[in-house]
Amino acid sequence: LRKEAPVRYDRTRNCWDVFAYGDVHRVLKDSRTFSSVRGAAAGQNLLFMDPPKHTQLRDLVNKAFTPKAIQELAPRIQSIAEQLLDQVTGEEMDIVSDFATPLPVIVISELLGAPKEDRAHFKRWSDILVESAEDVSDEAFQKITEKRMGAMQELTLYFKSILELRAKQPQDDLISALLKAEINGEKLTERDLIGFCILLLAAGNETTTNLITNGVRIVTEQPSIHSELNLSPETIPSFIEEVLRYYPPIVAIGRIATENTEIGSQTVQAGDQIIIWVGAANWDESKFTDPDKFDLHRKPNPHLSFGFGIHFCLGAPLARLEGKIALQALLDRYNEIKLQTDQPLIPIPSSFVFGVKNYPI
Numbered sequence: 001l002r003k004e005a006p007v008r009y010d011r012t013r014n015c016w017d018v019f020a021y022g023d024v025h026r027v028l029k030d031s032r033t034f035s036s037v038r039g040a041a042a043g044q045n046l047l048f049m050d051p052p053k054h055t056q057l058r059d060l061v062n063k064a065f066t067p068k069a070i071q072e073l074a075p076r077i078q079s080i081a082e083q084l085l086d087q088v089t090g091e092e093m094d095i096v097s098d099f100a101t102p103l104p105v106i107v108i109s110e111l112l113g114a115p116k117e118d119r120a121h122f123k124r125w126s127d128i129l130v131e132s133a134e135d136v137s138d139e140a141f142q143k144i145t146e147k148r149m150g151a152m153q154e155l156t157l158y159f160k161s162i163l164e165l166r167a168k169q170p171q172d173d174l175i176s177a178l179l180k181a182e183i184n185g186e187k188l189t190e191r192d193l194i195g196f197c198i199l200l201l202a203a204g205n206e207t208t209t210n211l212i213t214n215g216v217r218i219v220t221e222q223p224s225i226h227s228e229l230n231l232s233p234e235t236i237p238s239f240i241e242e243v244l245r246y247y248p249p250i251v252a253i254g255r256i257a258t259e260n261t262e263i264g265s266q267t268v269q270a271g272d273q274i275i276i277w278v279g280a281a282n283w284d285e286s287k288f289t290d291p292d293k294f295d296l297h298r299k300p301n302p303h304l305s306f307g308f309g310i311h312f313c314l315g316a317p318l319a320r321l322e323g324k325i326a327l328q329a330l331l332d333r334y335n336e337i338k339l340q341t342d343q344p345l346i347p348i349p350s351s352f353v354f355g356v357k358n359y360p361i
């Protein structure tokens with residue numbers, strides 16, 4: 001499709017698909033022509049906002065979510081990773097459920113300051129938020145919408161109660177920092193705070209789970225990469241970048257055209273829905289040499305897996321840190337890692353997430 005129909009209209013889904021790197025990059029960069037305010041979540045959190053509201057909110061949350069604050073989490077992430085691996089008994093584990101799922105859930109819930117006993121709810125809520133309908137029927141769509149609304153209601157009540165507690169008694173956690181954050185005397189409203197907390201669950205958990213699992217997939221699919229990583233652990237950061245390019249946890253991002261415009265050779269009308277395929281852009285041979293080769297030393301590696309422009313992933317430093325620590329902890333423990341099944345892998349039922357449900361090793 002990238003070669004034959006780099007920009008095409010799909011009548012069954014009523015949207016444009018954009019596949020080539022240059023076009024995907026342009027849509028992400030031009031947030032005035034391509035709006036993020038879309039769907040049922042329009043205006044509810046950063047991801048679904050445009051400037052000026054987006055700029056104001058992002059500046060505020062940036063104050064609490066700095067790369068320095070994230071780097072300070074490294075020792076704790078390391079010890080969570082070690083503890084999870086200590087719990088594995090015997091020769092086999094499922095990397096998804098035993099390691100790659102609990103790690104980011106624990107990190108985010110601790111970062112937010114949510115009590116330990118609530119983690120199982122966190123996992124269930126974040127799963128529902130990213131789940132897609134089972135098929136394209138109206139019933140399936142309604143079912144998933146109701147499920148999502150239920151989870152959103154539960155989450156709203158949950159975070160409301162935590163916010164009330166932290167407002168009375170601040171702690172050393174992100175929610176307390178967000179309650180304090182202020183720009184020109186302006187603070188976050190309760191609605192924005194709750195929207196942001198929910199966004200962290202939706203945007204940060206399954207994506208990071210898939211980054212870790214996809215990394216382990218590469219190591220098992222290409223044992224020579226594993227050997228090279230064992231010999232030169234300093235290549236882990238570039239390994240993580242190449243995993244992000246090669247198997248992106250998020251393959252597609254949505255936008256709405258705000259005016260009539262051209263993308264490639266096609267004319268898009270104001271109000272049209274556009275899906276940009278990051279997964280296709282990351283494999284575009286006009287941008288990447290030998291894109292279908294996993295190249296541990298690829299430099300530069302301008303993949304678009306964290307997006308680009310004003311919505312560039314706020315959690316990228318955290319995801320990269322978790323990915324590096326998780327992979328390093330696994331490599332330190334196991335000289336050899338093998339996939340332990342000959343059954344086909346089951347993909348996560350989502351049209352924009354790339355990952356598998358289980359990965360026994």
Ligand code: HEM
Binds near residue numbers: 205207208254304311
């Ligand atoms: C935005 C991917 C991890 C928080 C985004 C976007 C992408 C993305 C593609 C841009 C979406 C758009 O332009 O519409 C990923 C991937 C991750 C990851 C691949 C893991 C490998 C995280 C984590 C957090 C997080 C760990 C936080 C704990 C956010 C937030 C935004 C965002 C808050 C919205 C930023 C904005 O709209 O200004 N992410 N993400 N992400 N991500 Fe991530």
